[in-house]
Amino acid sequence: MLERYFQPESLMMTHGYKPELSEGAIKCPIFQTSTFVFKNAEEGKAFFQVAYGKREKEPNEELGLIYSRLNNPDLQILEERLCLWDKADECAVFESGMSAISTVMLEFLRPGDMMLYSMPVYGGTDHFINKVLPQYNIQGVGFTSDQTTEEILDHIQSLGLSDKVKMVYVETPANPTNALFDLSVCRIVADRLSYGEKEVVVCVDNTYMGPLWQNPLQLGVDLVVYSATKYIGGHSDLIAGAVLGKTKYMKRVRTLRTFLGNMAGPWTGWLLMRSLETLKVRMTQQAKNALEVADFLKNHPKVEKVYYLGHLQEGDPQYIIFKKQHTCAGAMLSFDIKGGEKEAFLFLNNLKLIKLAVSLGSTESLAEHPATMTHLDVSEEDRKRLGISERLVRLSIGVEHYSDIIWDISQALDKV
The missing domain is CATH 3.40.640.10 (Type I PLP-dependent aspartate aminotransferase-like (Major domain))
Structure with a gap:
């Protein structure tokens, strides 16, 4: 019989789960329990010995659950x-x-x-x-x-x-x-x-x-x-x-x-x-959207600089690292708005589709101001040295249609 090595995205629905142990349920149930019953005292002893490093697991030994x-x-x-x-x-x-x-x-x-x-x-x-x-x-x-x-x-x-x-x-x-x-x-x-x-x-x-x-x-x-x-x-x-x-x-x-x-x-x-189960499709769409958004920002008159991996150029040491370590430019980007905190806040306060919130990587697009939010506690000296300025805005691009994300960014920049 031919062996097939499935890709990770193909295994995300089934790997490691045995439906026969859960009444045939196609999805793993939520095991909302604090403790698990042993068949006998010897089994409990064996499980604890491995859990506390008193012995190594034997070949083909099926370990059960404890707590x-x-x-x-x-x-x-x-x-x-x-x-x-x-x-x-x-x-x-x-x-x-x-x-x-x-x-x-x-x-x-x-x-x-x-x-x-x-x-x-x-x-x-x-x-x-x-x-x-x-x-x-x-x-x-x-x-x-x-x-x-x-x-x-x-x-x-x-x-x-x-x-x-x-x-x-x-x-x-x-x-x-x-x-x-x-x-x-x-x-x-x-x-x-x-x-x-x-x-x-x-x-x-x-x-x-x-x-x-x-x-x-x-x-x-x-x-x-x-x-x-x-x-x-x-x-x-x-x-x-x-x-x-x-x-x-x-x-x-x-x-x-x-x-x-x-x-x-x-x-x-x-x-x-x-x-x-949806990690690859989500991230793939987010990356496609980010490229469109980054290209739009790159040519906008109110944007000073865009920090996006997909814009790195050959000859740049950062480009060499990118090609060596990454398979994609990702869906995170930041940009320097012309001006400072006042202009950055005006932009953020006028967004309609994109949510003003910290965190990243979610299905919805998010925007934040690192210098006064996620990186507020970083020393002022380090923020200055590392380019985390008052004009820097961070965007996490979601799965919405890219034209709607761009429209929102455009109308917010018009208010600056």
Whole structure:
């Protein structure tokens, strides 16, 4: 019999689910339960031994369920399906993107350690790195997309911190400027700073690209994090996060998740499974719409600059990274409006179809003002250095007809 290896989008409706275990239901039910019944005490002992790392799972051993803080059918099936997109060994789903990010950082960093991180990053991530981690004597040192491998390493050496680096954390494309970071550079930096038993882990926030347009695990990184609220959820009706990667790292992430208790619940898991079924069609349409919108903005007299990956030109170092790491320009773009905060607010206040709200990756188009909203807590010095100015507006393009999105942008710009 011929074997067929189905594409991820073909498996999103069925992978990991056995209808015969759920009365033949074609869709996985919501397992709204806190605990699960063991057939006997020996089975309970066996399940707990594996769950707490007292022994490895035997070949072909079928492990059952214990307690929904450890595992739940909705989360388990969801995690297996998410692995398909990124070709990950394992996945763990969390109750928010920040929950996923903070758990990874707390697991791989200890007091006295240092983390290299790309700039800019999402405002919540920036706050955790620069306001929360220092309370635990963990330091973050930023680097930008225009720095070379040697420049990053020289900077760390000049600070006398080479021995303390334990993680390279990268958000690419960066929120909100779409700045791209070369993951091969990040991998080299991490390897150069690793020695003996000291391993520097590379973690990438892939939220802007979703699991469709960039697959960092295939580019040599160790862990990928998502705000699953965004493209994976895609309907602005849930909050969730995800971490994916190699088993050796995921075992640690899962263990800490168990004891922090920040796993997503079964209802969220069920909603995310529903969303995965349409992930490719949604994201494909959003990307098509974004190209039309970006081209319109590029030629508008009231727009100073458009930050859109599809406009990168050959010869630009950013273009080289884009061609190496991405399969699509995505559906996120920002632009500098001529003027400042007053003009940006006038534009935002006059939108009719596009909603003025934070978040991204959903079916509806959204607009926000990073400098006073998502990135307000980033230091003024860093905002200035990274181009997060008062005239910058961020757009997340949805699935509406592109002509309607453009009409709305056009009429709002006319009011400026």
